[in-house]
Amino acid sequence: MPQVGYSPVEGGVPTTEVELRVFHLPHHGNACAFVFDDATIGIVDWGTKDITSFAALLDETKTSRVRFVVATHAHSDHTKGLELILRECVERDITVNRLFYPATGPVNLGPYDYLNRAAIFAHENGMNIHALSVNDFPEDQVQPPPYVARTDHWEVTILAPPSSTNTSHQLISHRRETNPGNTTSLILLFRYLNNAAAPSGHALLPGDATPALLRFAASLSEQYPELSIDNDTIVVPHHGSAHNWPDWMNQYINGNAIVSAGPNGKDHPHENVLKTIARTCDANEGGRLYCTSYARACRDAFASDPVLMRNPLLGQGPCFGDIRVRLSRAGSTVIGKDPAGDFRRRYGFCTRL
Ligand SMILES: [Zn+2]
Numbered sequence: 001m002p003q004v005g006y007s008p009v010e011g012g013v014p015t016t017e018v019e020l021r022v023f024h025l026p027h028h029g030n031a032c033a034f035v036f037d038d039a040t041i042g043i044v045d046w047g048t049k050d051i052t053s054f055a056a057l058l059d060e061t062k063t064s065r066v067r068f069v070v071a072t073h074a075h076s077d078h079t080k081g082l083e084l085i086l087r088e089c090v091e092r093d094i095t096v097n098r099l100f101y102p103a104t105g106p107v108n109l110g111p112y113d114y115l116n117r118a119a120i121f122a123h124e125n126g127m128n129i130h131a132l133s134v135n136d137f138p139e140d141q142v143q144p145p146p147y148v149a150r151t152d153h154w155e156v157t158i159l160a161p162p163s164s165t166n167t168s169h170q171l172i173s174h175r176r177e178t179n180p181g182n183t184t185s186l187i188l189l190f191r192y193l194n195n196a197a198a199p200s201g202h203a204l205l206p207g208d209a210t211p212a213l214l215r216f217a218a219s220l221s222e223q224y225p226e227l228s229i230d231n232d233t234i235v236v237p238h239h240g241s242a243h244n245w246p247d248w249m250n251q252y253i254n255g256n257a258i259v260s261a262g263p264n265g266k267d268h269p270h271e272n273v274l275k276t277i278a279r280t281c282d283a284n285e286g287g288r289l290y291c292t293s294y295a296r297a298c299r300d301a302f303a304s305d306p307v308l309m310r311n312p313l314l315g316q317g318p319c320f321g322d323i324r325v326r327l328s329r330a331g332s333t334v335i336g337k338d339p340a341g342d343f344r345r346r347y348g349f350c351t352r353l
């Protein structure tokens with residue numbers, strides 16, 4: 001079991017490491033957490049009203065401080081539970097430092113207004129709230145990107161969306177009375193500072209970012225090499241859809257890839273995305289592809305055998321379930337997953353058959 005409590009720093013290098021958790025949700029959606037080396041945590045999306053895993057995380061870490069809660073974008077499969085987790089923190093007397101999001105739609109969008117409700121709750125409870133983007137004005141002079149949290153040895157930086165895109169899509173969403181969508185998705189990069197072994201320890205969380213946003217983040221990292229999107233842990237954008245995985249993204253995978261997907265999504269993840277990413281991961285030393293759920297594409301392709309399908313380990317449930325990654329300067333490692341996932345791997349596109 002990894003240590004999550006505070007450990008002394010020796011020679012400026014922390015003796016514990018940061019953990020990333022990607023949770024399996026019973027439906028389509030996204031929920032991730034960072035467990036930092038001082039027992040603080042950070043949340044990226046909570047797209048379910050089930051906060052059992054969040055409560056368990058608070059119990060386990062005994063944290064007294066949530067450094068940030070980030071909504072990558074306003075879609076309900078990323079925001080449904082945000083107000084509930086903020087409320088849980090208030091009830092437990094846990095400090096939440098900041099709530100971040102790129103853009104909101106109009107208030108009172110009815111059942112899809114989860115982000116505004118979370119922001120209003122945060123405001124009423126004295127939390128800091130920030131609408132975030134990367135300043136790309138003047139037009140061809142991009143400013144250094146902002147970060148959501150930083151210590152002496154790590155930083156979580158925002159690499160997208162550019163502010164001009166964000167502003168226009170916020171206005172479009174107000175005019176259409178809808179939520180701004182994947183075109184405004186925040187792209188987060190976790191990295192250790194002064195890490196000569198990078199991209200080891202680089203974790204990329206692109207939410208539902210579009211290829212245009214991924215391209216923006218890639219060009220930003222050409223300008224600021226320490227912010228390279230070259231990574232050894234990536235949460236694949238948009239639950240593994242084909243549109244949001246341009247071929248050129250494969251070059252940035254240097255370790256494990258994680259697909260946060262629902263159990264029966266049509267094309268989320270897409271068969272071709274699973275195949276290409278699995279091949280890329282397999283080519284990396286110790287790298288593999290992991291899905292939180294058993295993909296419909298895999299079930300359709302491999303589980304036609306009725307005897308096989310009676311096996312209780314297969315079906316529509318989780319594949320690797322909740323996934324825990326120890327982010328390390330020397331190379332990140334998957335340290336937690338549903339043990340039955342390795343059996344399911346034989347019946348999925350995450351392995352070469
Ligand atoms: Zn989504």
Ligand SMILES: [Zn+2]
Nearest residue numbers: 075181182208
């Ligand atoms: Zn979305």
